[in-house]
Amino acid sequence: MENVTxxxxxxxxxxxxxxxxxxxxxxxxxxxxxxxxxxxxQVNKAGLLSHILGAVGSQNIQGExxxxxxxxxxxxxxxxxxxxxxxxxxxSEENDDFIPINPDGQYIVSMDPLDGSSNIDVNVSIGTIFSxxxxxxxxxxxxxxxxxxxKGTEQLAAGYVIYGSSTMLVYTTGKGVNGFTYDPxxxxxxxxxxxxxxxxxxxxxxxxxxxYQKSPAGVQKxxxxxxxxxxxxxxxxxxxxxxxxxxxxxxxxxKGGVYMYPSTTSAPNGKLRLLYECNPIAFIIExxxxxxxxxxxxxxxIEPNDLHQRVPFFVGNSDMVEKxxxxxxxxx
Ligand code: AHM
Ligand code: MG
Numbered sequence: 227m228e229n230v231t232x233x234x235x236x237x238x239x240x241x242x243x244x245x246x247x248x249x250x251x252x253x254x255x256x257x258x259x260x261x262x263x264x265x266x267x268q269v270n271k272a273g274l275l276s277h278i279l280g281a282v283g284s285q286n287i288q289g290e291x292x293x294x295x296x297x298x299x300x301x302x303x304x305x306x307x308x309x310x311x312x313x314x315x316x317x318s319e320e321n322d323d324f325i326p327i328n329p330d331g332q333y334i335v336s337m338d339p340l341d342g343s344s345n346i347d348v349n350v351s352i353g354t355i356f357s358x359x360x361x362x363x364x365x366x367x368x369x370x371x372x373x374x375x376x377k378g379t380e381q382l383a384a385g386y387v388i389y390g391s392s393t394m395l396v397y398t399t400g401k402g403v404n405g406f407t408y409d410p411x412x413x414x415x416x417x418x419x420x421x422x423x424x425x426x427x428x429x430x431x432x433x434x435x436x437x438y439q440k441s442p443a444g445v446q447k448x449x450x451x452x453x454x455x456x457x458x459x460x461x462x463x464x465x466x467x468x469x470x471x472x473x474x475x476x477x478x479x480x481k482g483g484v485y486m487y488p489s490t491t492s493a494p495n496g497k498l499r500l501l502y503e504c505n506p507i508a509f510i511i512e513x514x515x516x517x518x519x520x521x522x523x524x525x526x527x528i529e530p531n532d533l534h535q536r537v538p539f540f541v542g543n544s545d546m547v548e549k550x551x552x553x554x555x556x557x558x
Contacts, residue, residue: 233259233395233406233415240399250312251358254333255383257313258356259395259415261306265299265340265354266393266408272346295346296320299339299354307335314361315369317533319502324533326368333382334359334373336502336533342470351390353472357506358383374501374533378526384506386472396422396476398513422479424514428543429460430483432467432474440490444521444554448486451553471498475507475541479514484542484550488521496520496538500530504539517547521554 231239234256241252272295300320307313307327314331317324319338337356345352359380361373385397393408395415405419431452438446452463466483468474474485487496498504508518508525518525518541528537540547 231417233417236404236417250332253310254307254312254358257306257310261303262354262387262393262395263408263413264302266389268295268298269352269389273349296340296343303337303339303354315373317374317501319499324369324371324374329366329368332361332365334361334369336374338499338502341472341503345470350468351388351470351473353389353470354387355472355503355506356385357381357502375530377529378505378508381505381509384509386506388472388476390473396510398510400513403510403513422514424479424511424516424543425482427460428478428482428484428546429463430466430478430481431463431486432478432483433486434467434469435465437490440492441488442554443557444550445486445488447553447557448550451549471503471507478542479511482543484540484546486550487539489538495536497536498539500528500535500537501533504537507541511541516542517544519547519551521551
């Protein structure tokens with residue numbers, strides 16, 4: 227294969243952009259790459275696992291306990307990150323508290339190891355989301371809550387893995403967004419989407435419309451706007467909603483659109499989590515030329531106060547997010 231760049235090569239190439247770099251950050255990204263491959267392989271066998279090799283909670287033919295896939299993914303990512311020794315601590319959707327790793331490590335990872343897990347049993351795309359920070363407490367001491375409660379603007383890197391019709395890893399270190407497609411035969415991620423930018427104009431809106439009556443008036447108004455016929459602005463938009471943030475976001479990033487998870491009367495802060503769902507996705511969309519907002523504020527500027535904090539989330543093409551913010555302001 228000519229002119230093919232693997233993720234491994236890309237990481238090393240980019241390390242040279244940081245003179246004096248110790249390679250620790252590259253080791254951290256390599257850990258994520260490794261865990262993604264392991265999880266991808268297991269995700270591809272998900273149907274077999276539950277129906278043929280034994281249901282969750284039972285033992286498989288090797289006598290090993292079957293784990294739920296989200297628990298499995300969590301364990302794999304923690305194991306890979308722990309092995310590289312550069313990580314000081316991890317926060318995960320799967321764990322109530324943060325996990326201290328190596329007091330001498332300088333990096334903090336927040337992650338949702340398997341998002342959209344209600345889609346596993348029905349063979350629909352799911353994903354992993356991650357966000358990387360530098361710790362704020364001194365190296366050599368155990369991590370504390372303040373290391374995790376940093377604003378999104380402090381992220382060093384963020385990304386996601388989509389386990390879809392193919393597996394892709396998409397990430398940013400603040401210098402644009404790059405996407406890598408996994409070749410399971412070769413066992414490598416290959417740079418397939420260099421310098422990803424979201425199209426200037428979007429035409430997709432993605433929201434759980436079953437929550438219409440429970441959504442703020444501004445969001446209802448935006449949905450009506452999206453459905454109006456207006457040739458000039460390319461409306462009506464197309465509605466697409468998978469119920470798997472990574473997949474919904476990834477499609478909109480490539481094709482252009484807006485994803486919405488507003489506050490609802492039953493979930494006043496929305497559903498999605500600031501630290502390991504919204505902030506990493508926000509970093510990526512901004513790097514790809516779009517915008518992420520809670521309806522009023524830039525997502526990455528929200529001061530976090532809890533590991534599992536939820537926020538309303540609107541992300542996509544800048545003009546679509548701004549239009550929506552306008553409706554929310556008018557109807558407030
Ligand atoms: P999870 O972290 O429990 O998997 O939930 C997050 C998921 C997102 O992937 C998705 O966008 C959203 O929940 C869908 O929620 P709903 O079913 O309410 O539309
Ligand atoms: Mg999740």
